[in-house]
Amino acid sequence: MAKSKNAQTSQAAKRKLSEKQLHEMLYTMMLIRRFEEKALDLYSLGKVHGTMHLSIGQEATAVGASGALTQQDYLLNTHRGHGHCLAWGSQADLMMAEFMGKETGYCRGRGGSMHIANVDANNLGANGIVAGGLPISVGVGLSIRARNTEQVVMVVFGDGASNEGAFHESINMASIWNLPVIFLCENNQYAMSMPVEKSMNIDRISDRAAAYGIEGVTVDGNDVEAVYEAVHNARQRAIAGKGPTLIECNTYRYMGHSKSDRQAYRTRDEVKTWMDKDPIERLAGHLDMSKKDKDGLFKKAEAEIEKAVEFAEASPEPDVADIMEGVYA
Amino acid sequence: MPSPNGTREITYVEAVREALTQSMQADERVFLIGEDIGVYGGAFGVSAGMHAEFGGERVIDTPISEAAIVGACVGAALTGMRPVGEIQFMDFITLGMEQLVLQAAKVRFMFGGKATVPMVLRTPGGSGTGAAAQHSESLETWFTHVPGLKVVMPSSPYDAKGLLMAAIQDENPVIFVEHKLLYKVSGPVPEEPYTIPLGEPNIVREGKHLTVVATSIMVQRAKQAAEELAKEGIEIEIVDPRTLNPFDDSLMIQSVVKTGKALVVHEAVKTSGYGAELVSRIVESEAFDYLDAPVRRLAGLDIPIPYNRNLEYHAVPQVENIVAEARKLVRGEY
Numbered sequence: 001m002a003k004s005k006n007a008q009t010s011q012a013a014k015r016k017l018s019e020k021q022l023h024e025m026l027y028t029m030m031l032i033r034r035f036e037e038k039a040l041d042l043y044s045l046g047k048v049h050g051t052m053h054l055s056i057g058q059e060a061t062a063v064g065a066s067g068a069l070t071q072q073d074y075l076l077n078t079h080r081g082h083g084h085c086l087a088w089g090s091q092a093d094l095m096m097a098e099f100m101g102k103e104t105g106y107c108r109g110r111g112g113s114m115h116i117a118n119v120d121a122n123n124l125g126a127n128g129i130v131a132g133g134l135p136i137s138v139g140v141g142l143s144i145r146a147r148n149t150e151q152v153v154m155v156v157f158g159d160g161a162s163n164e165g166a167f168h169e170s171i172n173m174a175s176i177w178n179l180p181v182i183f184l185c186e187n188n189q190y191a192m193s194m195p196v197e198k199s200m201n202i203d204r205i206s207d208r209a210a211a212y213g214i215e216g217v218t219v220d221g222n223d224v225e226a227v228y229e230a231v232h233n234a235r236q237r238a239i240a241g242k243g244p245t246l247i248e249c250n251t252y253r254y255m256g257h258s259k260s261d262r263q264a265y266r267t268r269d270e271v272k273t274w275m276d277k278d279p280i281e282r283l284a285g286h287l288d289m290s291k292k293d294k295d296g297l298f299k300k301a302e303a304e305i306e307k308a309v310e311f312a313e314a315s316p317e318p319d320v321a322d323i324m325e326g327v328y329a
Numbered sequence: 330m331p332s333p334n335g336t337r338e339i340t341y342v343e344a345v346r347e348a349l350t351q352s353m354q355a356d357e358r359v360f361l362i363g364e365d366i367g368v369y370g371g372a373f374g375v376s377a378g379m380h381a382e383f384g385g386e387r388v389i390d391t392p393i394s395e396a397a398i399v400g401a402c403v404g405a406a407l408t409g410m411r412p413v414g415e416i417q418f419m420d421f422i423t424l425g426m427e428q429l430v431l432q433a434a435k436v437r438f439m440f441g442g443k444a445t446v447p448m449v450l451r452t453p454g455g456s457g458t459g460a461a462a463q464h465s466e467s468l469e470t471w472f473t474h475v476p477g478l479k480v481v482m483p484s485s486p487y488d489a490k491g492l493l494m495a496a497i498q499d500e501n502p503v504i505f506v507e508h509k510l511l512y513k514v515s516g517p518v519p520e521e522p523y524t525i526p527l528g529e530p531n532i533v534r535e536g537k538h539l540t541v542v543a544t545s546i547m548v549q550r551a552k553q554a555a556e557e558l559a560k561e562g563i564e565i566e567i568v569d570p571r572t573l574n575p576f577d578d579s580l581m582i583q584s585v586v587k588t589g590k591a592l593v594v595h596e597a598v599k600t601s602g603y604g605a606e607l608v609s610r611i612v613e614s615e616a617f618d619y620l621d622a623p624v625r626r627l628a629g630l631d632i633p634i635p636y637n638r639n640l641e642y643h644a645v646p647q648v649e650n651i652v653a654e655a656r657k658l659v660r661g662e663y
């Protein structure tokens with residue numbers, strides 16, 4: 001199914017990124033994978049509570065998308081947001097500390113996995129509400145226009161989010177006001193247990209763009225270069241005053257929706273088919289990397305994550321005496 | 330209604346499921362609609378196995394579209410069906426508020442009493458699972474503030490089954506608030522179908538020193554507190570409204586007349602919480618003349634629910650807080 005959807009794998013993009021850039025991107029993808037594998041371990045050991053949403057298998061979308069934006073741009077992230085957060089340049093140690101609910105974490109342990117933000121770096125946060133970031137992106141777009149800066153905002157959301165009213169209202173507004181918003185839809189084929197085929201009667205989520213008079217494209221979300229290219233083009237358009245773009249990235253999550261998911265709605269074969277299209281393996285293959293070099297890079301990522309865990313574990317818990325802080329400015 | 334005594338024990342989640350199953354077996358107008366309630370069995374497993382038993386026409390999985398889920402219930406209810414919608418977490422009802430508050434609640438009145446909206450909206454509320462601020466809300470008073478809606482909050486498996494079966498048979502829109510931490514709590518539940526009338530409170534425990542009025546998970550915590558307090562010779566009486574609106578307050582008022590002291594406990598934030606309603610009812614009644622101490626509220630802090638485990642714990646009343654507060658009231662320290 002995804003094959004027919006991924007009509008435009010972009011040859012052009014492959015020439016845009018240098019070998020060095022691609023190596024950096026590969027490293028970030030490995031870092032994301034190791035971060036999330038570690039998160040899972042910590043959860044299993046009872047060191048974190050709550051739930052979490054892992055993006056293992058979707059790393060190329062996060063890395064390709066952030067890679068095409070600048071430090072001045074804005075990010076609005078989803079509940080499945082560790083990857084985008086790391087790709088945005090966030091520190092693994094401060095993220096890990098947040099994940100473990102520590103005072104040193106990005107949100108002082110108040111937000112947790114689903115709400116990691118780094119407002120200083122224009123990362124306006126992950127969101128626990130499906131489609132919660134879309135209306136906000138309209139406001140960020142308005143603000144960029146009012147301040148007359150060369151910025152764009154990228155809002156990330158899932159296939160499932162595109163069935164919320166907020167998706168439709170926001171895209172329409174961004175369209176009529178020609179705002180510099182990039183709507184990045186990560187189509188990982190499921191919204192929890194709901195397959196895309198059963199939740200909408202269209203083949204491509206990007207087709208919805210036409211209803212609002214904006215540009216819509218579908219790309220192979222496991223191809224980091226294709227994602228980069230699409231977001232790069234969308235940014236150019238936005239900066240040139242040509243308005244928002246809806247980009248659909250076809251990808252797949254290997255793990256369950258969250259920790260409590262028994263995955264009765266899909267088959268092992270299906271998961272395996274997608275694992276064969278693994279974004280990290282693909283990029284490593286494209287770069288003609290030896291197994292030794294690849295393992296070496298993974299080792300480096302592991303070491304960075306280990307250090308992040310050490311930092312988080314050594315960090316203090318929030319003080320209960322401060323519990324009322326931060327509700328009002 | 331059958332007594333819970335001497336029957337088998339099941340969990341709260343099983344009790345909710347049994348109420349749904351028996352209601353669907355008895356009345357083919359009843360159907361379920363919500364996100365991931367089919368093969369997945371619901372985010373908390375409430376409808377596990379029901380898709381296999383009743384099929385996709387009666388256990389309907391929806392896209393993520395809360396406004397349309399609530400609206401679909403309204404439309405189906407208006408035209409002869411008895412929908413039971415599930416809102417996956419209480420927090421997400423915010424996306425369905427218009428259909429609930431401005432449509433479901435008011436249609437009958439606006440149409441001069443000529444329409445009925447017999448629908449139930451089930452949803453799990455509360456904190457304690459580490460799900461943080463957007464998945465831990467206790468919003469029940471948003472609904473008690475809307476004439477036309479009924480609001481039910483069962484605190485035990487027995488109440489969950491009987492109240493849900495009554496809610497499904499009721500002719501009005503009912504918000505049925507479950508609690509995530511109660512799902513695994515076990516208790517005696519009769520196997521046969523039964524209903525508990527909406528609006529009737531329950532005296533969960535008798536005592537003479539203090540009336541504790543508690544809702545949902547706080548009833549369980551008040552029961553544990555009562556055991557601690559009994560060791561010190563303090564006997565608290567626990568009143569569970571079970572239905573927040575409508576609520577027949579006479580049992581609560583009689584209890585306060587007897588004990589002369591009242592403590593109200595709920596998880597939702599204190600400011601403008603349901604406790605304010607309960608306290609008002611007490612002080613407006615004849616119980617006022619019998620009060621020996623200020624009527625106190627113990628409730629969630631006025632903050633969103635924090636992620637950190639320890640902060641989360643301290644954000645809402647725990648057993649030890651109820652013990653301490655009850656002790657002070659009974660010892661005349663207020």
Ligand SMILES: Cc1ncc(C[n+]2csc(CCOP(=O)(O)OP(=O)(O)O)c2C)c(N)n1
Pocket residue numbers: 053078079080128129130131157158159160161162186188190191192257364393395417421424
């Ligand atoms: C408004 C709202 N409804 C429901 C949920 C529960 N929920 C969290 S994630 C999710 C699935 C989201 O699917 P999708 O948008 O495709 O993102 P994915 O999880 O696949 O990354 C659901 C139903 C929620 N968080 N917010």
Ligand SMILES: [Mg+2]
Pocket residue numbers: 158159160186187188189190191192
């Ligand atoms: Mg999805």
